[in-house]
Amino acid sequence: MTQEDTRSRFSARVLRPEDPGNDNSWAFVVLPKEASAKLPRRGRTTVEGSINGQGFKALLEPDGQKSHWLRVDEKLLKDSGTDIGDVAQFEIMAVGQEPEPEVPSDLVKALDASPEARVTWDATTAIARLDWIHWITSARQAKTRTKRINDACDMLASGKKRVCCFDPSGYYSKAFSAPKAAE
Incomplete structure (x- = not known):
């Protein structure tokens, strides 16, 4: 699979999370299953993309339904001219090489x-x-x-390089899901 094979263009409604935690300034989008299916993995994966033409790089989270969701921060909302509730135009593509994750x-x-x-x-x-x-x-x-x-x-x-018994997509364990949208 080449990086270009992971490219998707789609429209999606920008949603407000029902429970945004301590930060009320972010929104999210659930990717269409067809766009998510082009990505190299169902677990967390980093993409480069754009929302209404404004570029970004982000870590997608699994939604537990064999797709992903994208957190859209306040700056990206503003820079892309997007408001919560808008249907925005997205383009995403998996990064060529997964960046080093931030270790807690x-x-x-x-x-x-x-x-x-x-x-x-x-x-x-x-x-x-x-x-x-x-x-x-x-x-x-x-x-x-x-x-x-x-x-x-x-x-x-003990030399184990991969975590065992962990479904990074959340599909089989239902450990992960997209935020619930506010009404």
Whole structure:
């Protein structure tokens, strides 16, 4: 699959999340299944694209339905002249090479404390590291997150490069979904 094979153009309504957390200034779009199907993976994946002609680079999140959703921040909304509720024109394409993910500080600390785990971590691909991070950060409770970090270090220290028993798309486990849209 070439990078060009992942290109899609589509129209989609820009939605306000029902629960935006502490930041009320963002919106989201659920990608059409046809656009998502062209991407190299159902889990988190980075794309370059445009909304109403305004370029962006973003990490798409899985929606648990074999598609993805895109968080659109306030700056991109403003720069693209898009308002919540508008139907916008999108173009997306997977990046040529997945960028290094930002590693959460608690995971960095744990990796620094386990030289064997760090060696395996450094030997994995950016996509594998993205899946490890996604598995850890998808924990809903602090206790679960801490356990996953400890388990990750144990697995990595034993030479395991991929997180086991984790569906990065959320389809089989229903662990992930797009935000619910406000009415």
